[in-house]
Amino acid sequence: MSIELRHDASRPLYLQIRNWFQNQIERGVLLPGARLPASRALAADLGVSRVTVVNAYAELEAEGWVRAHVGRGTFVCDPGRWERSGRDTPYGWESTFLGPSGVSAGGMVSDMLHLAQHPDLISFAMGAPATDSLPVRDFREMINQVLRRDGGEALQYDEAIGYEPLRRRIAGMLAAEGIAVGPRELLITSGSQQGLDLATRVLTESGDVVITESPTYVGALDVLRSNGVRVMGVPVDGEGMRVDVLEKVLSSCDPRFIYTIPDFHNPTGVTLSLERRRRLVQLARQWEVPILEDGVCSELRYEGTSVPSLRALDGGERVLYINSFSKSLLPGIRVGYMVVPRWLRERLVLRKQAADLFTSSLMQRALAHYLDGGRLSEHLASLRRVYRDRRDGMLAGLARRMPAGTNWIRPQGGLCLWATLPEGMSAGELYLAAIDYGVAFAVGSVFFPEDADRSSLRLNFASHRGDVIEEGLRRLARAVQEQLPGSAAKARRPDVRTRERVSITERRG
Ligand SMILES: Cc1ncc(COP(=O)(O)O)c(C=O)c1O
Numbered sequence: 001m002s003i004e005l006r007h008d009a010s011r012p013l014y015l016q017i018r019n020w021f022q023n024q025i026e027r028g029v030l031l032p033g034a035r036l037p038a039s040r041a042l043a044a045d046l047g048v049s050r051v052t053v054v055n056a057y058a059e060l061e062a063e064g065w066v067r068a069h070v071g072r073g074t075f076v077c078d079p080g081r082w083e084r085s086g087r088d089t090p091y092g093w094e095s096t097f098l099g100p101s102g103v104s105a106g107g108m109v110s111d112m113l114h115l116a117q118h119p120d121l122i123s124f125a126m127g128a129p130a131t132d133s134l135p136v137r138d139f140r141e142m143i144n145q146v147l148r149r150d151g152g153e154a155l156q157y158d159e160a161i162g163y164e165p166l167r168r169r170i171a172g173m174l175a176a177e178g179i180a181v182g183p184r185e186l187l188i189t190s191g192s193q194q195g196l197d198l199a200t201r202v203l204t205e206s207g208d209v210v211i212t213e214s215p216t217y218v219g220a221l222d223v224l225r226s227n228g229v230r231v232m233g234v235p236v237d238g239e240g241m242r243v244d245v246l247e248k249v250l251s252s253c254d255p256r257f258i259y260t261i262p263d264f265h266n267p268t269g270v271t272l273s274l275e276r277r278r279r280l281v282q283l284a285r286q287w288e289v290p291i292l293e294d295g296v297c298s299e300l301r302y303e304g305t306s307v308p309s310l311r312a313l314d315g316g317e318r319v320l321y322i323n324s325f326s327k328s329l330l331p332g333i334r335v336g337y338m339v340v341p342r343w344l345r346e347r348l349v350l351r352k353q354a355a356d357l358f359t360s361s362l363m364q365r366a367l368a369h370y371l372d373g374g375r376l377s378e379h380l381a382s383l384r385r386v387y388r389d390r391r392d393g394m395l396a397g398l399a400r401r402m403p404a405g406t407n408w409i410r411p412q413g414g415l416c417l418w419a420t421l422p423e424g425m426s427a428g429e430l431y432l433a434a435i436d437y438g439v440a441f442a443v444g445s446v447f448f449p450e451d452a453d454r455s456s457l458r459l460n461f462a463s464h465r466g467d468v469i470e471e472g473l474r475r476l477a478r479a480v481q482e483q484l485p486g487s488a489a490k491a492r493r494p495d496v497r498t499r500e501r502v503s504i505t506e507r508r509g
Contacts, residue, residue: 017056122472124459142366160353162188163364178312192336195322215447231449240272263298264414267458301413302388394461401477424485439475
């Protein structure tokens with residue numbers, strides 16, 4: 001490090017060090033994720049006391065340029081992202097989980113994405129498929145073949161409803177699942193997230209009520225809340241949404257629709273039983289409420305027999321069905337679809353057009369070409385094998401490492417499992433400790449529309465190899481041990497920020 005310090009300058013040495021690092025980060029010499037030298041080594045290098053370096057690092061951290069991890073070092077953050085978010089801490093975790101929330105559920109999603117890129121951190125936080133399972137080579141071939149075949153057509157403007165051969169293909173896939181639709185009943189969307197948004201926009205106005213499971217997919221909460229919708233939650237148990245409670249809720253409010261994830265529910269992993277599906281469809285008819293069914297993980301079943309979708313049971317009157325190729329194939333191509341009832345088709349297509357004109361024509365064509373080649377079923381079979389092994393690895397690891405009082409649900413499919421901490425433990429506080437040990441998870445409270453359970457967390461079992469899962473759980477177990485009520489380690493452990501701020505105050509005083 002060629003830091004030139006001027007011992008005779010009026011500017012204190014710690015500020016000169018701080019400024020030097022800030023300058024290196026701003027100029028892109030030190031990139032996000034880069035580790036700063038250990039304070040002891042840098043102090044020796046520069047011929048200054050260690051406290052000078054510690055104070056320089058503490059200033060940098062207080063301003064969000066770097067983040068310290070106990071026992072692992074100090075790392076450069078992404079200051080641009082932090083500035084854009086307008087938050088007062090680089091990750092915003094404390095305000096999200098521990099105090100009144102100034103950060104949206106969607107803020108947590110972007111934080112999770114950001115953290116997942118941290119090189120030293122094992123993240124179980126995302127609801128994403130495994131990067132090592134994405135069929136990159138196959139898809140590159142598809143894109144090249146489509147460009148050769150269709151030329152500029154593949155890169156032209158297109159119809160909002162979507163590429164017709166792709167819609168035909170999807171209609172064929174759905175027929176095999178008992179959903180009989182023609183291509184005109186399908187609307188291609190940019191991921192199922194857009195399906196959620198379009199449905200919310202055409203079915204609700206600000207102030208309306210929508211019913212969801214509680215907990216539910218955090219991205220759905222974000223869409224609903226950002227459209228001014230009031231969300232009422234219906235609890236979930238081992239058989240999915242409590243339809244007995246739903247019945248009571250329906251009699252006390254006038255919801256615009258019911259949003260549900262019947263297969264491998266995000267975040268709990270549970271599957272709605274057939275009996276409850278029938279009752280749900282019945283209730284929707286009786287109360288004349290549309291259902292928005294989200295089938296985004298439905299292809300990822302590892303055991304048990306599949307249960308008919310609500311759309312198949314209903315026959316198309318009242319259920320809007322959304323799905324995508326994000327979990328089963330490639331989230332980055334952003335191709336999803338909606339099965340839409342006739343009475344809503346026109347409005348949804350117009351909404352889609354207003355939102356983004358159409359979904360990438362090249363991606364739609366490449367996907368249609370991929371599906372034509374019949375490769376999806378082979379890919380899904382391999383995914384199911386890999387993810388089932390990873391799920392079993394995580395379940396076994398949890399059983400081996402977690403203290404008594406920790407519970408979890410064994411999912412029959414999907415990507416994530418839901419765990420509850422021993423009595424008296426907070427998942428938000430555990431999160432902060434876990435980050436220091438180099439492991440992340442999704443804090444359960446953000447998935448609740450109201451009355452959040454603060455002791456739950458969601459773990460993605462699919463995205464890492466078995467040995468990485470094992471190491472991640474080892475780190476998590478250490479953080480849990482430390483956070484157990486009455487743990488001596490918890491009492492001893494100083495908060496990183498508090499400790500370093502104290503040392504600045506002492507020096508300034
Ligand atoms: C239940 C659920 N629905 C919808 C989505 C959105 O996915 P995409 O827009 O990639 O299809 C997700 C993503 O994690 C999800 O978990």
